[in-house]
Amino acid sequence: MKLEIKNLSKRYKKNQYGLKNYSLELESGILGLLGPNGAGKSTLLKMIATISKPSDGTIYLNGQDIVQEPNLMRAQLGYLPQDFGVYHNLNAFEFLNYMAAMKGVGGSHLKKRIHLLLESLNLIDNAKRSIGTYSGGMKQRVGIAQALLNNPKVILLDEPTVGLDPQERVGFRNLISELADDAIVILSSHIVSDIDTISDQVAIMQDGQLLVLDDIDEIINSVQGKxxxxxxxxxxxxxxxxxxxxxxxxxxxxxxxxxxxxxxxxxxxxxxxxxxxxxxxxxxxxxxxxx
Ligand SMILES: Nc1ncnc2c1ncn2[C@@H]1O[C@H](COP(=O)(O)OP(=O)(O)OP(=O)(O)O)[C@@H](O)[C@H]1O
Ligand SMILES: [Mg+2]
Structure with missing residues (x-):
């Protein structure tokens, strides 16, 4: 998998940019996207997820322009938006079946896949209880599960660890590490400890711009001794x-x-x-x- 982002900009209003002239190249593995509130993390992820159009610039997946051909991305995409809302009247099992139908995922493997996700995300014991009765962290894990339903090759998780307790973070980390072998995973956060142990590389952004993209050790080296x-x-x-x-x-x-x-x-x-x-x-x- 190869994702190339070239000179990408999102202008919300005249002279107000969510992202400005942003370029990035990624291959399979886990990228932690780190930046303070308003840095442009969600703006970037929405454009990669093809739910928001760039004002300028291009995004290529394996050499193909997904701004022009968004379905090429959508077929491979798993996305957890920052403001993901789950349906409270359904239980986790029903909700994931519903989302699978919406994504056109079916077949004999679906039941097994849902079971596996519920198990990995520690939801299996509560899968038959309506989501409305779940804690915040449990709802978040249902959101993560729906993003992984279609065995995606591009996984975009916008602030996935919000509300997860330390044990659940460990479970989440293990699940994502397994998936990242042949997929591109991008996780956003404004909390360093949420992504430092899980990411292969970290991109630090601010004010819609990329400050640095490198291996964690290299980024640490830039201040070592100081x-x-x-x-x-x-x-x-x-x-x-x-x-x-x-x-x-x-x-x-x-x-x-x-x-x-x-x-x-x-x-x-x-x-x-x-x-x-x-x-x-x-x-x-x-x-x-x-x-
Ligand atoms: N729909 C919109 N209309 C106008 N401005 C927007 C819109 N969405 C985002 N912005 C602005 O773009 C900038 C980047 O916002 P974005 O939501 O991408 O940041 P973020 O890094 O995800 O922040 P957070 O950590 O708070 O989620 C901010 O200045 C924000 O106010
Ligand atoms: Mg955001």
């Missing part, structure tokens, strides 16, 4: 923040432990400053920090 912590008193925090790239702060007694990025660490290091191992979160916050 992450430090130091203790300051509360009163100096505001001044400190205005002069340093602060990642986060933690109370420590009457003082504050500040984690920040120092581009000139070798010049500035002293006994009060500790160098720390960089994480993806450091890199993400550094790259998306607005000055």
């Amino acid at each position: 992450v430090v912590t130091t203790i300051i008193d509360k009163a100096s925090l505001t001044t400190f923040k205005s002069t340093h790239t602060v990642i986060n702060t933690m109370r420590e007694g009457n003082n504050i432990k500040v984690r920040y990025i120092d581009d000139h660490v070798t010049d500035n290091i002293n006994k009060d400053i500790t160098q720390e191992d960089a994480t993806l979160e450091d890199a993400y916050l550094y790259l998306t920090k607005k000055n």
